Amino acid sequence: MAGRLLLSQAEPGFTLPAYERLAPPPPPGLVAARLEASSTPGDIVADLHGRGAWTARVAIDRQRKAFSLETSPLTRLLAEVVLRPPDLRHLDAAFGGLAASPRGESSLKLSIAELYATTCVTCGRNSTIEELTWSAEPEAPTRKHYRCTVCRDQQGGGELRSADPDEHDLRRARREVGAAVARRRLRERFPVPEGGEALVKSILGLHTDRQLVGLLAILDRIESDLRAAPVESALRLAFLHAVLPASRLGAGPGRIPALKIAGGVIKTPQPDPFRERNPWVAFEEGFRTVRSFVQRLESNALGPLEARLGSDLRTLAEGPATAVLRIATPMALETLAAEAREPWREPGSNVPARPRIRLVLGQPPSRFSQERLAAAYHGTCWALGREAASLLPLEPLLGPAIRAPWSWQAATLRRSLEAVAPHMARDGRVILILEAGGPEALVAAALGGVAAGYRLTEARLAEADEDVGGIVELVPPGGILPPPARSRGNQALEPGDGGRGDPDLVPGPGLFAPPERIDARPFSAREAAHSIEDTAVEVLKARGEPARYERLLGEVLVGLDRAGQLRRLVATESRLPAGEAPVTPPAGDRPNDPPETGHPRETGGIRETGGIRDAGHPVRTAEDRAREIRTARAAIGDAARSLDLTSDPVERVLALVRDELTRPGQRRLEEIEPGRWWLGDRLDRQSAAVPLADRVEWATYSLLSTAGPLGESAFFERIAALFAGHDLPDETLVRACLASYRSAASTPDRLRTSEDLRARTAEHTELLAVLANGGHRLGLNVWLGRREQTRRIGEGTLADYLDRRERDPWLPAISSGPPEDIEAVDCIWYLKNKLAIAFEVEWTAMLGDLLLRRHARIPATEGLVRILAIAPERAELARHKLETSPVLRGAMESSNWHVILWPQLRAWLARPQPDLAELEPYLGLDPAVARRGEQLNLFDRPEAPG
Numbered sequence: 001m002a003g004r005l006l007l008s009q010a011e012p013g014f015t016l017p018a019y020e021r022l023a024p025p026p027p028p029g030l031v032a033a034r035l036e037a038s039s040t041p042g043d044i045v046a047d048l049h050g051r052g053a054w055t056a057r058v059a060i061d062r063q064r065k066a067f068s069l070e071t072s073p074l075t076r077l078l079a080e081v082v083l084r085p086p087d088l089r090h091l092d093a094a095f096g097g098l099a100a101s102p103r104g105e106s107s108l109k110l111s112i113a114e115l116y117a118t119t120c121v122t123c124g125r126n127s128t129i130e131e132l133t134w135s136a137e138p139e140a141p142t143r144k145h146y147r148c149t150v151c152r153d154q155q156g157g158g159e160l161r162s163a164d165p166d167e168h169d170l171r172r173a174r175r176e177v178g179a180a181v182a183r184r185r186l187r188e189r190f191p192v193p194e195g196g197e198a199l200v201k202s203i204l205g206l207h208t209d210r211q212l213v214g215l216l217a218i219l220d221r222i223e224s225d226l227r228a229a230p231v232e233s234a235l236r237l238a239f240l241h242a243v244l245p246a247s248r249l250g251a252g253p254g255r256i257p258a259l260k261i262a263g264g265v266i267k268t269p270q271p272d273p274f275r276e277r278n279p280w281v282a283f284e285e286g287f288r289t290v291r292s293f294v295q296r297l298e299s300n301a302l303g304p305l306e307a308r309l310g311s312d313l314r315t316l317a318e319g320p321a322t323a324v325l326r327i328a329t330p331m332a333l334e335t336l337a338a339e340a341r342e343p344w345r346e347p348g349s350n351v352p353a354r355p356r357i358r359l360v361l362g363q364p365p366s367r368f369s370q371e372r373l374a375a376a377y378h379g380t381c382w383a384l385g386r387e388a389a390s391l392l393p394l395e396p397l398l399g400p401a402i403r404a405p406w407s408w409q410a411a412t413l414r415r416s417l418e419a420v421a422p423h424m425a426r427d428g429r430v431i432l433i434l435e436a437g438g439p440e441a442l443v444a445a446a447l448g449g450v451a452a453g454y455r456l457t458e459a460r461l462a463e464a465d466e467d468v469g470g471i472v473e474l475v476p477p478g479g480i481l482p483p484p485a486r487s488r489g490n491q492a493l494e495p496g497d498g499g500r501g502d503p504d505l506v507p508g509p510g511l512f513a514p515p516e517r518i519d520a521r522p523f524s525a526r527e528a529a530h531s532i533e534d535t536a537v538e539v540l541k542a543r544g545e546p547a548r549y550e551r552l553l554g555e556v557l558v559g560l561d562r563a564g565q566l567r568r569l570v571a572t573e574s575r576l577p578a579g580e581a582p583v584t585p586p587a588g589d590r591p592n593d594p595p596e597t598g599h600p601r602e603t604g605g606i607r608e609t610g611g612i613r614d615a616g617h618p619v620r621t622a623e624d625r626a627r628e629i630r631t632a633r634a635a636i637g638d639a640a641r642s643l644d645l646t647s648d649p650v651e652r653v654l655a656l657v658r659d660e661l662t663r664p665g666q667r668r669l670e671e672i673e674p675g676r677w678w679l680g681d682r683l684d685r686q687s688a689a690v691p692l693a694d695r696v697e698w699a700t701y702s703l704l705s706t707a708g709p710l711g712e713s714a715f716f717e718r719i720a721a722l723f724a725g726h727d728l729p730d731e732t733l734v735r736a737c738l739a740s741y742r743s744a745a746s747t748p749d750r751l752r753t754s755e756d757l758r759a760r761t762a763e764h765t766e767l768l769a770v771l772a773n774g775g776h777r778l779g780l781n782v783w784l785g786r787r788e789q790t791r792r793i794g795e796g797t798l799a800d801y802l803d804r805r806e807r808d809p810w811l812p813a814i815s816s817g818p819p820e821d822i823e824a825v826d827c828i829w830y831l832k833n834k835l836a837i838a839f840e841v842e843w844t845a846m847l848g849d850l851l852l853r854r855h856a857r858i859p860a861t862e863g864l865v866r867i868l869a870i871a872p873e874r875a876e877l878a879r880h881k882l883e884t885s886p887v888l889r890g891a892m893e894s895s896n897w898h899v900i901l902w903p904q905l906r907a908w909l910a911r912p913q914p915d916l917a918e919l920e921p922y923l924g925l926d927p928a929v930a931r932r933g934e935q936l937n938l939f940d941r942p943e944a945p946g
Contacts, residue, residue, distance in 0.1 A: 014028070014296070015052065015054075015078075015293075016078065016237065016241070016289065016290070016293055017241065017256045017289065018237075018240055018241055018244075018256050018375075018379065019051070019052060019074075019075070019078060020256075021256075021258070021371070021372070021375065022074065022372055022375045022376060022379070023051035023052060023071060023072070023074070023075050023078075023366065024051065024435070025051045025052055025054040026051075026054065026055065026362065026363055026433045026468065027433075027468060028054065028058060030433060030468065031054065031055050031058045031361060031433070032058050032062070034361055034431050034433075035055075035058060035059060035062060035064065035359065035361055036062065038358075038359045038361070038429045038431065039059075039064055039358045039359045040358075041062070041063035041064065042063065042064070042065070043064050043065070043358035043359065044064070044065045044066075044067060044313070044316055044355055044356070044357045044358055044359075045059040045064045045065070045066055045067070045357070045358065045359045045360075045361055046066070046067040046068070046069075046357045046359070046360045046361070046362075046420060046423075047066070047067070047068045047069065047360070047361060047362035048069050048328065048360060048362060048413075048416040048417070048420060049069065049071050049328060049362055049363055049364060049365045049366070049413075049416065050068040050069060050070040050071060050075060050079060050328075050362060051070075051071055051075050051078075051363065051366075052070075052075050052078035052079050052082050053066070053068045053070065053075075053078070053079030053082045053083050053323070053325065054082060055068065055361050055362050056068040056079070056082075056083060056307070056323050056325075057082050057083055057307075059361075060083070060307050060322050060323060065316045065321075065322050065323065066083075066307070066322065066323040066324070067313065067316065067323070067324045067357065068323065068324070068325055068326070069326050069327070069328035069332060069333075069336075069416070070325065070326065070327050070328060071328055071365065071366065072327070072376050072380065072391070072392065073327060073380050073384050073388035073389070073391060073392075074240075074376055074379050074380050074383070074384070076325060076326075076327050077233050077236060077237065077240075077383065077384065078233075078237065079325055080229060080230055080233040080325075081230055081233050081234050081237060081290075081293075081294065081297075082297065083307035083309075083323055083325070084229070084230040084306055084307055084309075085230065085294045085297045085298055085306075086228065086230040086231045086234050086294060088291065088294060088295060088298075090228070090231055091231055091234055091291060091294065092291075094227055094231045094234075094235060095235070095238075095287055097225075098218075098221050098222065098225070098235065101221050101225070103217060103221075108217055108218070108221055108280075109280055111217065112214040112217060112218075112278070112279060112280040113128045113278075113280065115172070115177060115210045115213065115214060116128050116129040116130075116132075116172075116210065116278045117129075117172065118144060118146055118165075118166075118168070118169050118172075119166070119168070120146070120148040120151055120161075121161075121163045121166075122148065122151050122161075123148060123150070123151045125148060125150055125151065127146045127147065127148050128146060128147075128278065129144050129145065129146050129169070129278060130145050130146055130147065130160065130277070130278050130281045131144075131145040131275055131276065131277050131278065131281075132144050132145070132165070132169075132173065132275070132276040133145070133273050133274075133275055133276075134273055134274055134275070134276055135272070135273045136270070136272040136273060136274065137272070140170075141165045141169060141170060141173050141276075142164075142165075142273060143162055143163070143164065143165070144162065144163055144164070144165045144169055145160055145161065145162045146160070146161060146162075146163075147159070147160055147161065148161065173208075173210070173276075176209075177209055177210055177213045178213060179209030179210075179212055179213060182209075182212045182213045182216045183204055183212060185216060186204055186212060186215075186216060187200050187201075187204065188386060189381045189382065189385050189386050189389070190203065190381045190386065190389065191381075191386050191389050191390045191394065192394060192397075192398075193394050193395055193397075193398060195264070195398060196264050196394070196397065196398050198264055198265070199261065199264045199265065199266075199397065199398070202265060202266050203266070203378060203381075206247035206248045206249060206266070206270075207246070207247055207248070208276050210276075210279075211246055211247075211276065211277075211279050214278075214279035214280060215239075215242075215243065215246070215279045215382075218239060218242075218279065218280070218283055219239065219382075222235050222236060222239060223385075234290050234291075234294060235287075236383045236384065237286075237290045237383070238283060238286040238287040238289070238290045239283060239286060239382070239383055240286070240379050240382065240383040241256070241285070241286030241289050241290065242279065242282035242283040242285065242286040243282075243378075243379070243382045243383075244256055244257055244259065244378070244379075245257070245277065245282055245285070245286075246276075246277040246278075246279050246282035248270050248271070248274040248275070248276075249268055249270060249271070249274075250274075250275050250277055251271070258371055258375075259371070259374045259375055259378055260370055260371050260374055260401070261370060261373070261374035261377070261378075261397050262370050262397075262399070262400055262401035263398065263399065263400060263401075264397065264398040267370075267401070307322050307323040308320055308321050308322045308323070309321060309323055309324065309325060310322075310323065310324050311324065312324060312339055313339060313355050313357075313423065314339075314355070316355055317354075317355035327391060328365075328416065329391055330415075333415060333416060333419040334419070336419045336420060336423070337418070337419040337422065339423075340354075340422030340423055341422075354423075355423075356423060356424065356425035356428065357420060357423045357424050357425065357428060358425050358427075358428050358429075359428060359429055359430075359431065360417075360420060360424070360428070360429070360430040360431070361430075361431045361433075362432070362433065363432065363433050363434070363435065364409055364412075364413050364432050364434065364435075364441075364444070364445050364448065365409055365412040365413060365416070366435065367403060367404040367405075367406070367408065367409050368393070368396070368403075368404050369402075369403045369404070370396070370397075370401040370402060370403070373392070373393070373396055373397060374397065376392055377389060377392055377394065377397060380392060405648050405650075406437075406440045406441070406443070406444040406648060406650040406651075407444070407648045407649050407650055409441075409444045409445075409448065410444045410445070410447040410448035410451065410649065410650065411448070411451075412448070413432075413444075413445065413448030413449065413452075414447075414448045414449075414451040414452045415452075417430065417448065417449055417452035417454060417474075418452045418453070421452060421453065421454075421476055421477050424476035424477075424479070425476075426476070426478060426479050426480055427479065427480055428475075428476050428479060429473060429474070429475065429476075430449060430454060430473065430474035430475075430476065431471065431472070431473050431474075432445045432449070432471070432472040432473075432474075433468055433471060434461075434462075434468060434469035434470040434471070434472065435468070435469050436462075436468070436469040437469050438461070438469070438550075439461065439549075439550065439553050439654055440650050440651075440654070441469045441470065442459055442460075442461055442469070442470050442472065442553060442554060442557070443553075443557065443650045443653050443654055444650050445459075445472040446459050446472055446557045446561070446566065447566065447570060447649060447650065447653065449472065449474040450561055450566045450567050450570060451567075451570040452477075453476075453477035453567075454474035454475060454476055454477060454479075455474065455475040455479070455481055455503050455561060456472070456473075456474055456557060456558050456561035456562075456566070457473050457474065457475055457481070457482060457558065458471060458472065458473035458554070458558065458725065459471075459472050459473075459553075459554035459555070459557045459558055460472075460551070460554040460728065461550040461551065461553065461554060463730060463731060470554070475503065477503070478503065479503060480503075481503050504517055504518050504519075505517060505518075506518050506562065506563055506564035507562075507563060509527065518564040518567045518568065519567070519568070519571060521568070522568060522571075522572050523565060523568035523569045523571075523572040524565070524568075525656065527563065527565060528560060528563075528565040528569075528656060529656070529659075529660045529663075531559050531560050531562075531563040531565055532556050532559070532560065532656070532657055532660040532661070533660060533666070533668060533669065534559070535555055535556050535558070535559025535560070535562075536552055536555070536556055536559075536661065536669055536677065537668050537669065537679065537684055538559075539552060539555045539556075539726045540552075540669075540677065540678060540679050540684075540688065541679065541684060541687060541688040541689060542688075542689055542726055542727065543688075543689070543691070543692045543726060543727065544688045544689040544690050544691040544692055544694075544695075544848060545678075545691040545692050545693060545848070545885060545887065546672060546673075546676050546677060546678040546885065546886060546887055547676070547677060547678075547726075548675055548676050548677075549661075549675045549676070549677065550675075551726075552677055553657060555725075555726050556657055557653075560653075566653075569649070569652075569653070570649070661677065666680070667680050667681060668680050668681045668684060672886050672887065672890075673886050676886065678886075678887060685852070686853070690848055690849060691848030691852070691885075692723070692727055692729055693729070693733055693848070693881050693884075693885065694846035694847070694848045694849070695723075695727075696719070696723065696729045696733055696734060696737055697737045697740075697741075697844060697845060697846055697877065698844070698846065699719065699722050699723070700719070700734070700737040700738055700740075700741050701741050701753065701755060701844070703715060703718055703719070704741055704742065704751055704752070704753035704755075705753055705755060705757075709750055710750070710751050711748060711749045711750065711751065712738075712748045712749075712751065715738065715751055716734070719734055730884075732880070732884075733880070733884070736876065736877050736880040737877060738751075739876070739877075740845065740873060740874055740876060740877035741753050741755060741873075755873075760843045760871075761791075763843070763902075764841055764843060765788075765791045765792075765793050765798060766793065767841050767869070767902060767905070767906070768784060768788055768791075768798055768826060768827055768841060769793055769798060769801055770906065770909055771826075771827045771829075771839055771841075771905075771909070772784060772798070772801035772802065772827065773801065773909075774909040774914060775827070775829040777914060778829065778914060778916065780829040780830060780831060780835075780837075781805075781806055781809070781829070781830050781831065781832070782801070782802060782806055782827065782828070782829060782830075783802075783806060783809060783814060783823075783825070783827065783828040783830065784798050784799070784801065784802060784826070784827055785823065785824055785825055785826050785827070786823045786824070787824070788826060788827075789802070789807070811823060813832040813833055814828055814830045814832070814836055815828070815830075815836045815838070815858060815861070815864055816858070816859055816861065817857055817858035817859060818857050818858070821854050821855070821857050821858055822858065824854060825838050825839075825840065826839055826840050826841045827839040827841070834863060835863050836863060836864045836865070837865045837866075837867065837916075838855075838858075838864065838865070838866045838867065839867050839869055840855075840866070840867070840868050840869065841869045841902075842868065842869070842870050842871070842874070843870075843871040843874065844871075844874060845870065845874040845877040845878040845881060847868075847878065847881060847882075847888055848888070850868075851888055851891040851892065851895070851897070852887065852888070852891055855891075855895055856891065856895070858895075860894060860895050860896055864896065865896055865898070866895055866896055866897045866898070867897075867898045867899075867900055867923075868897055868898070868899050868900070869900050869901070869902060869905050870899060870900075870901060870902070871901075871902055872901045872902060872903060875901060875925045878899070878925065879925050898923045898924075899923060899924055899925055900922055900923050900924070900927070901925070901927065904922040904923075904927045905922065907922065908922045
C-alpha cells in the first residue's frame, strides 16, 4: 500500500537468534526507503541506538557514510560482522584451526570429546556423548545420546541414538576434571555489585563441571589466538550461541532459552529432567548458525560489502573511512558533543568545512526489562568478559523484576539527540522507527525529541498487522521547518533568529496575536486542550472520514508541538524543584515571562534584562522582584492543581489528549464507535473534504488508466507520494481499490484496467433510459437529473424519455429538500406528494459525496425510498467501504437506502410486468435472487429440447 514503502515488514530471522529478543533490528526495507527519501549519496547517516549496525549497513550499501552508536557491547560485536562479514574460507579455516589447536596431549576438540567418551551399546566401539539427560531428584544421569559412525547396525546408522548410561559413563560424569580452577577463572568474567556473588554462582551452576572446563577451553583459544577482527567476532558469536543451549535451561538444538534474573537469583525454572550438552557439539552448532548468517549477509539483496572503520566524524569527511562504530555510553555521548567544539578550520584555509550529519535514522533506545538485561549480562560476560560487561547497568539485576518506564526511554533519547544536535545539518532530519508499543511508544519518542530542542513534523502509529510500531520525524534545533518560509518572489528564506522561518516561533494566543517564542510563557493545559481539539477537527475535516484514535494521536502530537505546548510542558517540568509540578495559571493571572525562564522580556517596546531598564528607567526594587516571583510561583501552583504531573510524563500527555477528546462538554468531536472519532458539529461536517476512501479510489483508477505500464511496486510508490501524513490510507483500502479496478489480464509486473470512461458513460445513460421506461410502465411519473437530460442516446437525448410536464415539474411536490439537490438525483419515480423512489446510478464506489452531502440535505420521509444502483465490479469495494465506515453505514440506515446491482436492476425491469412488491429479492450486494432457482429463468437462455 501507500505504507508498504513506509512500513515494510522484514524477512523473519534475518538477524541471529540470540539477538531476536535482545536487540530486534528495524525492517531493512523501511530503513532503505526512508534513507533514500531523506539523504543523498555521500551524506552521513547516524544511528544513535544501533542494534547491530543494520542501519549503517544499508547506508554504506547506498553510498552513504555511517555513524553508529551501538546499544551494548553485544550489539557492537554483531556490528563487526554485519559491516565486515568475514570471508567464509577464512572463517572455516579459523574454526578448523581452533578445533585442531593443541590442548594437553591432544587437540582442543579431542580433549573435550574425551570428557564425554562412551561406547556404543550395539557394536562396542568408542563414541562421544552429545547429550546426557539428568534427573533433578536425585541428580543422576538417566539417558545418553550419541552417534556411532562406524556401527554396522543398519537401523539408524549414523543417526542420533539413545541408551541407558553404563557404569563407565556414570563414573566419567562425576569424576574430578579441574572444575574448581575453571569456576574461579570464569567467575572473574562476571562483574557484580556488592552482594551479588550468589548470582555468579547460580549462573555457573547452570553448567556441569565438564561443561565449564570445556567452555573455558574454547574461550581460551578464541581469545588467545591472533585473528582478524571480523573472524574473531564471528567465533565469539558462535560461542554466544553455544552457552545457553548447552546449559540446564537448554530446550534442544537450535533454541535459545530465555533467562530471567531478579533479586540476584535466576527466576527461569529449570526443567526436570535437564540436559547436559557436549560443549564442543553446542559450539559446532553455534558456528553453523553464524556461518549461515554470514553467508546470508553476502548473498542477500544488499550484497557483499566491506566497511572501512574510522575513529570519528573527521575521518568520515577527510579519509577513506565509511563507518564509525562506538558503544553508546555516557562517555561516548560526551565525546560526540565535545567533537563539535573542536577547532576545525582556520580562517582563510582550504580545509573542508565540518562534516554534518544529514540523517539520524534508527530506533529509540529499547526499554530494558529484566529478561533483556539478564540476557545482555549473561551473554556479555561469557562472550566478551568483565570489562565489556561493566558497561551494563548491573544494579537492577539485584532488585525486583521491573521494566523501564516510557519516561526512561524519552530521557535516554533526549540525551543522545542533544549530543548529536551540534553535528546536524540545518536541513537534516531525525527519523525514529518505533517498536510495537502502542501510543506510549509514540509519545515517548516525541517527548524525547522535543525535550532535546527538536521540532516534531511527523508522528504516526503503524497498522496492527505491521512489524514496526510507527514513525516519528524530527527537525533538528535551528533547522528548517516544512514548508520553508518564502518571499513574494517565491524565493526560500533562510530562517533567522526572530524572523520568518524561525523554528522557535509559534503562533501567539488569540486570533490576531503575533508569533511568540516557544519559551515566552509556561505550559497551559487550557491552551493545550484547545490545540488538541483544533488539530483533531482539522485532521478529520481534511480526511473527510472518521479516523481511529491511533491515527489521530500522531497528528495531535504534531499540533501540540506546532503550538509549542510540548516544549513548554517539558521545560516547565525541568524548572521545578523536586516534588513540585507545573500547571496552567488561571486566565488573566498568567505572567508574560516568569523569571524562571531566564529570557528577557519586552514591555511596551522597552527591553528589560537583569533588572535594569535600557531606556533610563530606575532599577526595579526588591519588592517588585519578589512580587513577580510570587506571581510566577502561584501560576505554577495553580497549574499543578489542574494537571497531575507527578506521574509519568508520557501518561500525562496521553491523559491530556484522552480527557479533551472525551470531555463531557465536547461538541466538535464525537466517538461514533469505540476508538473511532468523527466531527460532531454539522458545520464542520459540511466543510469536510471529500472522503479519503473516495479520493484513493479515483487516484487508483486514474493511475491505472493514464500512467502507462505500471507494476505493483511502482503503483504503491505513486500512491504513497499522493497520500501522505494524515491522508495516509490503510493498506486494505488501497488493495481493495486495486482489486476492484485491475483487469483479469493484469500481472504483478504490469497492471491493467478494463474500465473505459466513455463506455461507462454510455452504459450509465442507457440504464437511465431503461429506468425512465420502467417508471412509466409502472404508471409513475419520472424525473431525470437536470444534467442527465442533455446526454445523447441514439438519435436524441434523455429528455426525450420525459413528457412535457415531467421535464419541468414542481420539485417540492416530489420530495422536500433543497431544489438543487433534488434536481441532481439521477432518476426519481414519484406520485406527487405521496411516493418517491430515488435512484442513483453509480459505476464507481465513491459514496461519500452522494450519501453524506447531497442526500443528507434531503430529509428522510415515510414516502421516500432511495435505491443505489452500483456496477457489479464495484460491489466488493463498496462492501469494504461500508464495513469500515460507520458514517456511511449510518447514512444508509437513517436515509432508507437500498442497494441493487446493475444486472439485477436490468433483470427486474425486463420482466413482462415489473411489480414493486417483487423488487426486494433483487436488492443488496448479495441479492437473494442470485441464490434462487429463478435465476436461470432471468439470466440464462433455456436449452432447446433434444
